[in-house]
Amino acid sequence: MSDAAEGPDRAEHEVPGRHDDMVQLLDQHGVRREHPEHEVDLEPEELLGLLRDMVVLRRLDTEGEALQRQGQLGLWVGTRGQEGAQVGSAQATRRQDHVFPTYRDHGAALARGIDPVHVLSLFRGVDHGGWDPVEHGVHPYTLVIAAQLLPAVGYGMGVQRDGAVGTGDPARDTAVVAYLGDGATSQGEASEALNWAAVFQAPVVFFCQNNQWAISEPVARQSTVPLHRRAEGAGMPGVLVDGNDVLAVLAVTRAALERARSGGGPTFIEAYTYRMGAHTTADDPTRYRLSAETEAWREKDPIDRFRTYLRSEGILDDDYEAALDAEADEFAARLRAGVIALVDPEPVSMFDHAYAEPHPQVLAERDEFLAAWEQHDREAHGELVGGAS
Amino acid sequence: METMPIGKAINAGLRAAMDRDPRVLLMGEDIGPLGGVFRVTDGLQKDFGEHRVIDTPLAEAGIVGSAIGMALRGYRPVCEIQFNGFVFPAFNQITTQLAKLRARSHGKLSVPVVLRIPSGGGIGSVEHHSESPEVLFAHTAGLRVVMPSSAHDAYWMIQQSIASADPVVFLEPERRYWEKGDVDVDLGPGEVTPLHRARVLRAGTDATLVCYGPTVKLALDAATAAAEDGTSLEVVDLRSISPLDVDTVAESVRRTGRLVVVTEAPVFHGPGAEVAARIQEACFYSLEAPVKRVGGYHLPYPAARIEEHYLPSVDRVLDAVEQSLAA
Ligand SMILES: Cc1ncc(C[n+]2csc(CCOP(=O)(O)OP(=O)(O)O)c2C)c(N)n1
Numbered sequence: 001m002s003d004a005a006e007g008p009d010r011a012e013h014e015v016p017g018r019h020d021d022m023v024q025l026l027d028q029h030g031v032r033r034e035h036p037e038h039e040v041d042l043e044p045e046e047l048l049g050l051l052r053d054m055v056v057l058r059r060l061d062t063e064g065e066a067l068q069r070q071g072q073l074g075l076w077v078g079t080r081g082q083e084g085a086q087v088g089s090a091q092a093t094r095r096q097d098h099v100f101p102t103y104r105d106h107g108a109a110l111a112r113g114i115d116p117v118h119v120l121s122l123f124r125g126v127d128h129g130g131w132d133p134v135e136h137g138v139h140p141y142t143l144v145i146a147a148q149l150l151p152a153v154g155y156g157m158g159v160q161r162d163g164a165v166g167t168g169d170p171a172r173d174t175a176v177v178a179y180l181g182d183g184a185t186s187q188g189e190a191s192e193a194l195n196w197a198a199v200f201q202a203p204v205v206f207f208c209q210n211n212q213w214a215i216s217e218p219v220a221r222q223s224t225v226p227l228h229r230r231a232e233g234a235g236m237p238g239v240l241v242d243g244n245d246v247l248a249v250l251a252v253t254r255a256a257l258e259r260a261r262s263g264g265g266p267t268f269i270e271a272y273t274y275r276m277g278a279h280t281t282a283d284d285p286t287r288y289r290l291s292a293e294t295e296a297w298r299e300k301d302p303i304d305r306f307r308t309y310l311r312s313e314g315i316l317d318d319d320y321e322a323a324l325d326a327e328a329d330e331f332a333a334r335l336r337a338g339v340i341a342l343v344d345p346e347p348v349s350m351f352d353h354a355y356a357e358p359h360p361q362v363l364a365e366r367d368e369f370l371a372a373w374e375q376h377d378r379e380a381h382g383e384l385v386g387g388a389s
Numbered sequence: 390m391e392t393m394p395i396g397k398a399i400n401a402g403l404r405a406a407m408d409r410d411p412r413v414l415l416m417g418e419d420i421g422p423l424g425g426v427f428r429v430t431d432g433l434q435k436d437f438g439e440h441r442v443i444d445t446p447l448a449e450a451g452i453v454g455s456a457i458g459m460a461l462r463g464y465r466p467v468c469e470i471q472f473n474g475f476v477f478p479a480f481n482q483i484t485t486q487l488a489k490l491r492a493r494s495h496g497k498l499s500v501p502v503v504l505r506i507p508s509g510g511g512i513g514s515v516e517h518h519s520e521s522p523e524v525l526f527a528h529t530a531g532l533r534v535v536m537p538s539s540a541h542d543a544y545w546m547i548q549q550s551i552a553s554a555d556p557v558v559f560l561e562p563e564r565r566y567w568e569k570g571d572v573d574v575d576l577g578p579g580e581v582t583p584l585h586r587a588r589v590l591r592a593g594t595d596a597t598l599v600c601y602g603p604t605v606k607l608a609l610d611a612a613t614a615a616a617e618d619g620t621s622l623e624v625v626d627l628r629s630i631s632p633l634d635v636d637t638v639a640e641s642v643r644r645t646g647r648l649v650v651v652t653e654a655p656v657f658h659g660p661g662a663e664v665a666a667r668i669q670e671a672c673f674y675s676l677e678a679p680v681k682r683v684g685g686y687h688l689p690y691p692a693a694r695i696e697e698h699y700l701p702s703v704d705r706v707l708d709a710v711e712q713s714l715a716a
Contacts, residue, residue, distance in 0.1 A: 074513050074693050103515075125693030128516050143517050144475060145447055186446035187478060214447050216423035222446050288422045347698035350691040361657050365686045369698070374706040 013218030022240045022272060025247040030308030038251040045316045050091065050246050054083040054303050055134050057107045057330040060116055064106075064123070068281045070171075070338055072372060077104050081226055081244070081276035082209055084302030087111065088249025089207050089271070092257055093137075093177060094170070100152040100178045100203050103145045103326035104209075111300065112136045116331075119337035126342050134238070137166045145184045149193035149313075152178035156202035156260075163202050166263030173261035177204045177253075183214025185230060186222045193232035194268065202258035205233075206268045209243060216288035231268035243273030244302040260262065274300070289348040347373065390573050396429050396566035398540035399505070401574070402547035403430065407437055410465065414441045417454050417469030417505075427566055427656075447480035453504065455603055457486050460500045461484065464514035465551055467503040473563075474517025476506055480525075487556045488531030502556045503547075508536070509603040511700055513693040520690055521630060521654035524557045527631040534623055534631040535584060536560040538605035540570035542582075542628060548641075549584040562603035586617045587634035589641060590673075593623035596647035596710050597666055599638055601627040602700060604651045611651075611706040622710065630660055638664065639671040646677035647713045648683075651701055657687040679714035681709040 002200025023038050043048075044288040061079045068076040079086060086107025093112070101108050109119050109131070118130035122141060127142040142148035156176040158258050159165060164174040182191055186206060197204045210227055212219050223230070241252040249271055257269035274297040285294075310316035374387060393401065406411045415430060421444040424431030429491050434442035445452050449470060456466035470476045476483075483504070501592045510519030519584060526534045533555050537543040543561070548555040590605070599609040605626045612622040623641050627633065642648050648668055650661035661682035668680055683701045691699050 044590070122515060125513060127692055128689070143515060144477070146478075183447035185453070187446040188448060188450045189478065193564065214418075215426070216419045216421070217444055217447065221444055282426070284423075287424070308610060344694040347695045350688055350699060351686070352458060354688045359687070362687050365657075365688075369686065372705055372708060375697075375708070376702075 002162065013220045014212065015220050015223055018219065018273070019226065019240065022242055023252050024245050025251060026245045026305055026309050028220045028244070028305055030312065031328040032309060034246070035222070035251075038255060040247050040251045040254070042247075047310060047315055048320065050053075050087060050250070051303070051306055053087040053091065053107070053111060054246060054306065055324055055328050056331055057083045057087060057110060058303060059332050060106055060110065060119075061331045061336065063279070065281060067120070067336065067339055068123070073120060073123045075123050077123070078277035078279045078280070079106050080375060081274045081297065081302070082211060083107060084246040084306070085207075085209050085243035085249055085271040085273045088246040089177065089179075089269075090188055090277070092250055092253035093160075093175075096137070096164075096171070096174045097237070097257065098137045098139070098174070098176050100148040100155070100176065101141055101145050102145075102148065102179050102181060102184070103141045104181070105179045108177075109138060110137075112138045114138060115338075116335050117276065117342065120335070120339050121342055124339060124342055126344055130343065140377075146187035146189045146193070149178050149180060149184075149190055150196065152176050153193050153197045153200070153202050153204055156197065156204040157200055159203055160200070167259055168197045168262075175205060175260035177205050177207055177257070180206060180208050182208065182212065182219045182227060182233075183209040183217065183222055184208075185227050191234070194231065194236065196268075197266035198235035201265035203263070204266045205256045205260055207253065208268065208270045209273055210270050211273050213275055213279065213289070213322060215279045218318060226270065228268060228270035234264045234268070236266045236268055238268045238270065240270050242271060243271030244300045244305065246302055246306055273358045316326060391538050392569055392571055394567045394569045395537070395540045395562070396427055398543040398570075398572050399429050399547050399561065400431060400433070401572070402544040403433060404436075406467075406548050406551045407433070407441065410551075412463060413465045413467065414443065414459070415467050415469065416443045416445050416456055418445060418447055418452075418471050420444060420469050425469055427563065429505070429561070429566075430469065436632050446714070447473060448688045449477075453479040453482040453487060453502070456502045457482065457500050458489070460502050461490075461498060465501050465503075467505060468550060470504060470506045472518045473506055473508045473520045473522055476504075476522060481626060483526070483532070484529050488529045491555070492531060494654050499554055500556050501551075501554050503550045503553075503559050504557070505547075505559045505561060507563035507566075508560040509562050509564060510690060510696055511603065513696070515693070518688065519696065521652070521685065523558070523630050524562055524654055524658070524660050527660060532556050532631065533585070533629070534558045534560065534563065534630045537603035537628065538562060538565070538600075538602050538626050540568070541572045544572045544574065545576070545581045546584060546628070549581070553584065560602060564603055565595050565606065582628075585629040585632050585634060587625050587627045587629070587637035589623060589637065590626050591624040593621040594645060595621045596713055597623045597638070597641040597645045598648060598649050598651055598706065598710075599625045599627060600651040601630060603653055607701060607703060607706065608651050611703045611710070614703055615707060620689070620710065620714070627664075633663065633667065635664075635667045635671060638668060640647060642668055642672045643675045646675055647710075648676070649681045649706065649709045649713055651706055652682075652684040653700060655685040655687050656682045659684055671683055678713040683709045
């Protein structure tokens with residue numbers, strides 16, 4: 001009897017509907033499943049790489065939360081429980097692809113080679129971005145729900161116009177991944193984005209992490225049909241995948257990206273997962289959900305399940321685990337030191353990049369600011385007044 | 390008289406309005422069991438039920454648009470927008486529908502919707518949590534825009550806004566939610582300051598400081614600091630951004646001869662520009678110096694670690710006063 005056939009245990013707030021079409025390659029006990037359409041064939045090192053990415057992402061989350069508690073970050077947006085969805089989807093991208101994340105997709109950021117310290121600079125409050133979006137092919141985080149989706153479609157339309165789809169050249173064919181949450185599907189712009197992508201056959205994969213909650217609101221408050229079925233109305237395939245199964249997520253996202261790159265148009269993926277922690281460190285989930293629910297999801301942990309599988313295959317052993325733990329410790333130490341070393345920007349730097357070309361009013365305001373800075377802030381900050389410079 | 394923080398005062402005001410009028414209902418994201426991210430609606434769903442305190446899907450256009458429809462059907466919806474930077478998905482509904490229906494229907498249609506929006510900065514948040522969008526609403530004809538600065542005003546102004554036949558944008562100074570003040574909950578009709586009347590909070594003779602919402606405390610602090618140096622500042626809390634109570638400000642400026650407007654909103658094309666223009670019209674011969682404005686810069690609201698340099702400070706207010714006095 002397979003878990004896939006049963007679908008996930010459903011709490012009362014979950015959207016009713018059929019979940020037996022959920023793609024799963026590893027059941028919740030870590031037993032490998034076959035799927036008629038989706039398969040992955042990975043080398044042991046690749047499999048270990050997925051584990052490594054998930055473990056490191058979890059460590060990022062633990063460390064982020066600790067740094068926030070210690071006052072080093074203003075806010076932390078957790079990823080615990082969503083490692084399978086984030087790592088699996090991001091590892092399916094290629095160098096030339098472009099990713100439009102939300103504010104929670106740290107796993108995607110890491111997979112695209114972004115220095116985690118740069119991810120945390122936003123949450124420390126020293127920056128609104130943190131990394132070079134062009135270099136990494138990762139758009140800055142978007143805090144306004146669903147606002148990244150239409151730009152992602154437009155980017156895909158640009159890719160089409162550049163003739164970078166359907167050439168058959170794996171180094172050239174390009175796709176776009178747009179991440180969104182379950183709550184985000186309620187925004188009008190999400191519907192517009194799906195429609196545009198379908199109408200223009202843009203090479204976009206919408207990757208929706210249904211983590212069951214939008215702050216305090218259950219997914220049943222966002223939709224009365226399973227989210228992936230929205231895709232059909234827009235005119236694109238909608239796929240439901242077990243978001244806590246990194247292999248299935250990788251397989252499904254790879255297929256969708258391949259379809260997009262080859263000119264086959266957009267796909268909507270619903271990764272069925274769970275946010276184990278609070279929405280952010282400013283949130284109190286005890287006000288709106290039962291710990292029994294969270295406990296039930298603990299059984300489906302994406303990392304534990306994958307670890308069990310790798311063990312059963314003899315791919316993972318104690319030595320590797322020990323090395324991985326050491327690597328995660330080292331990662332955490334480097335992250336912590338890097339974050340604490342982040343210095344506040346020079347206040348006057350806020351005037352730097354609002355415009356590309358000179359704006360007289362902004363320049364005048366900058367002069368005013370500097371004059372006042374000379375007079376007061378330097379004194380207040382213990383620096384020399386009218387210093388010799 | 391009761392003492393409570395501004396956030397609690399709004400909660401109490403909402404409760405009073407809901408008790409009084411069964412047509413009043415609340416709509417917004419996370420306003421039910423969570424009580425809103427600032428807990429302003431705490432306990433209201435428990436007491437009034439899910440039909441009157443509605444946790445909506447995550448869609449601001451949906452919140453405002455459906456509130457308009459419910460208002461057309463005789464209800465009085467009070468919408469919570471979670472943060473100032475998230476009102477923009479609803480902008481179309483606000484500017485083309487909410488603000489215009491009365492005029493377009495020759496007064497036949499009434500849309501008494503209240504939009505509650507935590508506004509301004511200073512809470513150390515990430516982007517889109519600290520903006521001051523008031524001028525965008527004030528520039529839209531058909532909307533009333535108000536912002537309390539004290540618990541007492543918060544308690545009464547939210548009730549007056551709900552009672553208004555017009556749509557009201559009710560801005561809440563988010564960095565002052567926790568500031569406590571005395572609320573006189575037992576005032577009778579006629580004893581409450583009208584919604585759109587400015588108020589002189591501190592009398593002075595040398596210059597007038599005009600402010601509203603989060604900058605009121607700042608202006609009062611500046612006046613206290615100035616008094617130590619022998620400068621007497623009058624502080625006027627506008628309370629309403631649209632309409633503007635120009636008369637109260639003009640009376641003050643005729644006495645003091647000088648005006649400094651203090652807002653968190655950017656100065657450039659900002660609310661201070663309207664006050665300055667109206668006052669130079671009304672008080673041209675009483676003004677001893679050009680009107681000064683202190684406020685945000687024409688920049689995206691900066692990262693939290695340097696927001697104190699963007700927000701007006703007591704020092705910047707006093708600088709402007711000094712320049713005014715020297716002119
Ligand atoms: C337009 C807009 N409205 C409201 C918010 C406030 N807000 C931030 S996150 C969030 C919930 C988002 O839920 P979901 O899309 O499911 O993503 P998740 O955070 O669960 O990953 C809300 C309401 C926002 N950021 N943007």
